[in-house]
Amino acid sequence: MVKMSLDPVQVKELNVSPSPNGDSRASWEEEEVEEEEEDRLGIATKTKPPKPENAVTVAVSSRVLFRTELEQRVFEQKGVEEYLRYQIEHENEPFAPGPAFPFVKALETVNARLRELYPQSEELFDIVLVTYNHAHVGIRLINTINHHNLFIERFCMTGGSSPIGYLKAWQTNLYLSADADKVREALAEGIAAATMFMTEKLTEVSESQLRVAFDGDAVLFSDESERIFKAHGLDKFFQHEQDNEDTLLDHGPLKGFLEALGKLQKKFYAKGQRLDCPIRTYLVTARSAASSGIRALKTLRAWGLEIDEALFLAGAPKGPMLEKIRPHIYFDDQMFHVEGAAEMGTVAAHVPYGVAQKHNQPQKPGARK
């Protein structure tokens, strides 16, 4: 029998005075660390990362934040040891921005605006790098973060083990990765997640306003209606939606993230910045305004969620509309739409949730993050 040997009840609180490291703050309590001064490592208090429970935590993997295709090929062709050797050799060469990069930059812009209005608040975006890369790549990743002036102070490099536990530990609100399996795992744990792909064409996006677009069914809402459509066709779908117009749709995996965005938006509205709000949200759905769209709107209203623009395409292709909106990220459960958006230069992220997955498996080979 193996007994547990470290019982926290028995351990006395350390009261080291003076600390052997010359640190005048003797206690190990977290609160002590956040005193009003620059800490020894040069992080000014006012830009200290917020506590996870207060922040909207966005976890990104290294492959979506940066472009690592070359290194991926080295890994696939020559194995892990050669891959790591290559990374270390090129340590001082920063990676180029990846598909999630503009989105992350936009999050930081919002943070800057929030800090202006609410200097003491911790209700901010917190961006965490979560990768199952080996720590040997750490120095190159950190150099790259510094090179691009990204404010990413937290990371997990798990050296090969699953990052999912860490997502929960960080109270992650959204996880973006290139690895569909990891994304599925996260969704299964109730964490909003989506798979991102590099596109060659990228339309310019706003540097002053974060724009996030969502598909409706199986993203904000559950896939229940899509099931009906897939099983019984469009007519039955319309009938079902009409019959159930006043019944709320069940929630989908990205509902929580929209909610988190809404909370931050309200902070701007409270300071009279509704028109100038640096966050804008969009619903881009194949539903049509006159019929099936009503149920979607009623559901959102009942949830207390505002969406800035709702675009009902009635089945028309989404690409052109997205090209007009220019979101930093667009979430859809169907690869068909993700690819269509990407062709027109929109960064689209696949949410592998619901009935559509049986019909549309992504074709990307699974590979190291």
Add this chain to the structure above:
Amino acid sequence: MEMVSTVQNTDVKQKDADRALVVAVTTRAVFDAAAGDVYGMGVAFPLLQKVNERLLEKNPAESLLFDVVLIATDSQQQSSRIISSTSHYGLEVGRFCFSSREDLVETLVVNNVQLFLSTDRDEALQVSQKGVLSALLGRQEAPSESLRVMLCGDAIVRPDCDPVPASRGAAQSFSARLGEMRGRFGVSGSPLSIVLVTSSGGSKSCGVALQTLRSRGLSVDEAYCLAGAPRGPILSLLRPHFLLGDGVIDLED
């Protein structure tokens, strides 16, 4: 009249005293006096032994091995019982030291101990303040493929200050030895995993810690930069066997 007596364990092949990585642990961390159970170190022991086995597999003449010294500081414990329990559980202990609490540090120094393992935070702190590197034994609730050694990077990056932590020198040489040992294995499938955690600094400071350790010859497998986030949830995922604080045990549970 106090006497420290050292007894070699004849069941175990003796290590090269100059080259081995000498690790000491008290009987309290290994045996529960009342029930005779093995805990705390109990989970780490087989993994530590597996490291030695794998090292010898690669090179039968390997001298950089873990060498465990078991220290009894409680005069109540009978030496014969300790020795027989060690044998009973098949623990690869190189030497036994029968000492006293007052003579613990001296015993560690005389035996050239590079790492002292304890389940008692106060004891570990007292020992580290006297210049011997200490680590806490982690609680284990799940099996592990490798021996997981965790280093707290905050102390590694703090600029030299006055007074320099007593065990700073010991920490540096230990990292170098550990790094050499880790380097015997490849990236995957290693029986030894090195985990770096920095608690309060940001990503730049974690980068400095990684580079500092690398310059000492220690390549880290996993790195976590908390930048002020609560340690508890992350620590419970990391499940280290040995938690090193580089002179100051600055861990919460």
